[in-house]
Amino acid sequence: MGRYKTISDLMINEQIRDKEIRLVGEDGAQLGVMPTREAMRMAEEAGLDLVKIAPTAKPPVCKIVDYGKYKYEMVRKEKEAKKKQRTIEIKEIRLSPNIDTNDLNTKVNAARKFLSKGDKVKITLRFRGREMAHMNTSKHILDDFAQSVADIAVIEKAPKVEGRSMTMFLAEKR
Secondary structure (H helix, E strand, O other): OOOOOOOOOOEEHHHOOOOEEEEEOOOOOEEEEEEHHHHHHHHHHOOOEEEEEEOOOOOOEEEEEOHHHHHHHHHHHHHHHHHHOOOOOEEEEEEOOOOOHHHHHHHHHHHHHHHHOOOEEEEEEEOOHHHHHHOOOOHHHHHHHHHHOOOOEEEEEEEEEEOOEEEEEEEEOO
């Protein structure tokens, strides 16, 4: 009985302990609710395995399949899904209220590079000391920043004051 091992959480053949199951044939046809023993006998006659594919359903759903082939297909689908997904990173760009135009342009170019790679950008305007008194007059810096990348980005979260800084999130236009 070396081939009846549980891979992940799928139960096969003798591991299925439910009294009744809903059976799906090898061609995908619904064979209805029946005792597990009868389903096991049908799977054996076909020379295939009985695999529990939906253990939480009432009654549990089992399918008659070649377990090796089924397992291979599942692994392949998982790999395919993993290949397609991409983690989105949040890159941070820090500015100060008295930033010069050329410095701002350099930061804008960095943001463009991040956005073109598909990352989100968090722009933080940091206030120190006396700059705290003029927070509301410095909001235009973030607005200018957003305006200069408006062709490739949209504002995901509008500028918002958080403690000693004002932050804004930009995301790539779809």
